[in-house]
Amino acid sequence: MSKEEILNKLSDSVVNHKIDLAKSAAQEALDTGINPIDAINDGLVRGMNVVGDNYAAHKVYLPQVLVSASCMYAGLNLLLPAIPVEDLKDSKRCATAVVEGDVHDIGKNIVKTMLTAGGYVVTDFGKDIAPEKIANEAEQNKIDCLCLSTLMTPTMDNMKKTLDILKETGYHAKCVVTIGGPPTSPQFASEIGADHRDVNAQDCVRWLKEEWQ
Amino acid sequence: MKEMTHTERVAAALNDEKVDRLTTYPIACGVCRRLIGDGKLTYREWCSDPKLFAQAFLEGQKKFGLDLAIGLMDLSVMAGDLGAHVRMDEQNTPFVDEHIIHGMEDYEKLAVPDIKKGRTGVLIEGTKLIADHLKGSVVTSSFIEGPLLALSQTTGAERLFMDMFTDPAPVHKALKVMTQYDSEIVSAFAETGIEAVCWDYLWGNYSVLGDGEYAEFESQYAKKLNQEVLDGGMAVAIHNCADLPHLDTQIKEFKPAIYSMAYYPLIEGSPNASDVIEGGYADDCLVGGQIDPQLFIRGTEEQITEKTKELCQDVKTALCKRGLNSKYCIASGCEVPPDINCRLENISAMVEAVKKYGRMDS
Numbered sequence: 001m002s003k004e005e006i007l008n009k010l011s012d013s014v015v016n017h018k019i020d021l022a023k024s025a026a027q028e029a030l031d032t033g034i035n036p037i038d039a040i041n042d043g044l045v046r047g048m049n050v051v052g053d054n055y056a057a058h059k060v061y062l063p064q065v066l067v068s069a070s071c072m073y074a075g076l077n078l079l080l081p082a083i084p085v086e087d088l089k090d091s092k093r094c095a096t097a098v099v100e101g102d103v104h105d106i107g108k109n110i111v112k113t114m115l116t117a118g119g120y121v122v123t124d125f126g127k128d129i130a131p132e133k134i135a136n137e138a139e140q141n142k143i144d145c146l147c148l149s150t151l152m153t154p155t156m157d158n159m160k161k162t163l164d165i166l167k168e169t170g171y172h173a174k175c176v177v178t179i180g181g182p183p184t185s186p187q188f189a190s191e192i193g194a195d196h197r198d199v200n201a202q203d204c205v206r207w208l209k210e211e212w213q
Numbered sequence: 214m215k216e217m218t219h220t221e222r223v224a225a226a227l228n229d230e231k232v233d234r235l236t237t238y239p240i241a242c243g244v245c246r247r248l249i250g251d252g253k254l255t256y257r258e259w260c261s262d263p264k265l266f267a268q269a270f271l272e273g274q275k276k277f278g279l280d281l282a283i284g285l286m287d288l289s290v291m292a293g294d295l296g297a298h299v300r301m302d303e304q305n306t307p308f309v310d311e312h313i314i315h316g317m318e319d320y321e322k323l324a325v326p327d328i329k330k331g332r333t334g335v336l337i338e339g340t341k342l343i344a345d346h347l348k349g350s351v352v353t354s355s356f357i358e359g360p361l362l363a364l365s366q367t368t369g370a371e372r373l374f375m376d377m378f379t380d381p382a383p384v385h386k387a388l389k390v391m392t393q394y395d396s397e398i399v400s401a402f403a404e405t406g407i408e409a410v411c412w413d414y415l416w417g418n419y420s421v422l423g424d425g426e427y428a429e430f431e432s433q434y435a436k437k438l439n440q441e442v443l444d445g446g447m448a449v450a451i452h453n454c455a456d457l458p459h460l461d462t463q464i465k466e467f468k469p470a471i472y473s474m475a476y477y478p479l480i481e482g483s484p485n486a487s488d489v490i491e492g493g494y495a496d497d498c499l500v501g502g503q504i505d506p507q508l509f510i511r512g513t514e515e516q517i518t519e520k521t522k523e524l525c526q527d528v529k530t531a532l533c534k535r536g537l538n539s540k541y542c543i544a545s546g547c548e549v550p551p552d553i554n555c556r557l558e559n560i561s562a563m564v565e566a567v568k569k570y571g572r573m574d575s
Binding site: 017058060061062063064066067070101102103104105106109128152154183186188199200 | 510
């Protein structure tokens with residue numbers, strides 16, 4: 001099977017929600033010596049971008065996006081470990097987190113998916129994470145962009161606390177911070193010193209692409 | 214025009230008759246616990262005792278002079294009574310932090326709990342007290358989660374949405390249980406004397422579900438429940454604070470008497486008050502919204518007055534264009550945050566602004 005056919009299979013597996021195909025095509029890519037970065041970008045990510053565009057156009061909805069994302073991650077689980085560390089050294093690193101006091105993480109997970117589809121190396125810090133831990137892990141993992149999320153009003157203060165720590169340690173100079181979630185606003189982002197307020201996951205990726213152009 | 218009473222005004226607005234001023238309802242529920250006693254009542258104390266639950270609405274009515282009373286507790290009531298763990302913030306909205314669906318087989322294990330126990334029991338008993346004390350002076354409504362929202366709170370939204378797509382049969386079995394649970398609550402509400410049931414049908418939202426998914430996973434159950442509300446002698450109200458609500462289904466098809474919604478100015482396609490009125494959605498339904506709830510915490514009295522003034526002007530213009538008299542309630546887009554830091558004076562400022570700028574003769 002040609003490289004193009006295998007890449008198409010990877011893309012189709014994501015678009016058409018075929019998790020077994022995602023795994024088998026990823027393995028096939030590795031077995032036939034396709035560069036795993038090509039398999040990710042020209043296969044899985046290409047498919048996820050189709051899904052993202054269809055979602056933005058209201059042709060598909062959240063259940064389909066989530067299942068497509070699980071197919072993408074099934075392929076990534078095989079392909080990512082095969083990439084030599086050296087090949088990732090120039091990639092931009094993003095991290096996602098829901099701040100302490102909140103466990104609603106569906107929005108954060110969609111941002112993680114779209115950032116991955118955007119070609120970034122993404123670390124998910126998880127949900128209900130203390131500001132100190134987020135700031136510390138961002139620095140330790142040399143994160144270039146930190147995406148903070150909350151659905152609730154009182155936990156917005158933990159976004160501010162995270163920003164305050166990043167400013168105190170000086171790491172904010174090396175890391176842009178975006179925030180998202182229904183109670184947040186561009187004004188709030190500005191007040192706490194965040195660099196951007198994401199309207200949605202696609203907006204987050206679009207803004208980062210422009211920011212890092 | 215002579216000043217109307219709250220009930221006269223709401224009754225007139227429901228029938229699109231002339232009113233002295235627009236109706237108003239900042240959705241001030243849990244936050245009104247701070248009007249009880251020394252103001253230090255915790256959320257947990259408030260939502261665990263029917264008398265305290267109801268008293269907050271009575272005190273809120275006394276303090277703010279609202280046109281309605283809608284007995285909203287929070288969105289973790291049903292999931293909590295089904296066994297999900299609820300994290301009870303002492304001074305804010307509690308939420309589910311441990312779900313009880315971990316595999317497809319768990320959907321089939323769900324069973325309706327005893328609605329007289331737990332917070333469902335508090336809600337029903339508290340709703341009766343609200344009706345006993347406020348009916349006649351304001352229009353009263355109960356509030357409860359719709360079946361899909363209750364299931365998502367029990368399951369976790371991400372898991373539920375994926376299971377809906379990959380293995381819908383067990384999800385439908387669980388939705389039937391949730392519908393039965395809701396049905397029992399509706400029957401109990403019908404005995405309280407409350408005048409309406411307000412459903413939270415949050416997932417009728419184009420950011421989440423398309424028309425097909427919504428029809429399959431909520432509409433068919435919601436229609437049955439809406440009919441049961443009507444059969445119980447109560448009116449149907451719907452709250453949906455999502456960004457892209459399914460207005461055609463939830464207003465034109467479900468035909469509620471009242472529809473409460475939010476507005477997200479940064480989201481393309483999110484309908485504002487003028488869009489909703491001019492789109493005909495307020496023709497047969499009293500639509501309520503869309504003051505940003507964050508303003509009650511982060512805004513000043515001047516800011517909330519200004520926003521309310523703008524909304525009143527937009528609404529009056531849109532109503533006039535559409536040939537309507539009064540079919541819009543100046544409300545918050547979602548609950549006034551029950552946060553300890555919420556500024557109660559901002560609730561008063563909103564109501565006073567409606568009294569001034571919502572007058573129909575100005």
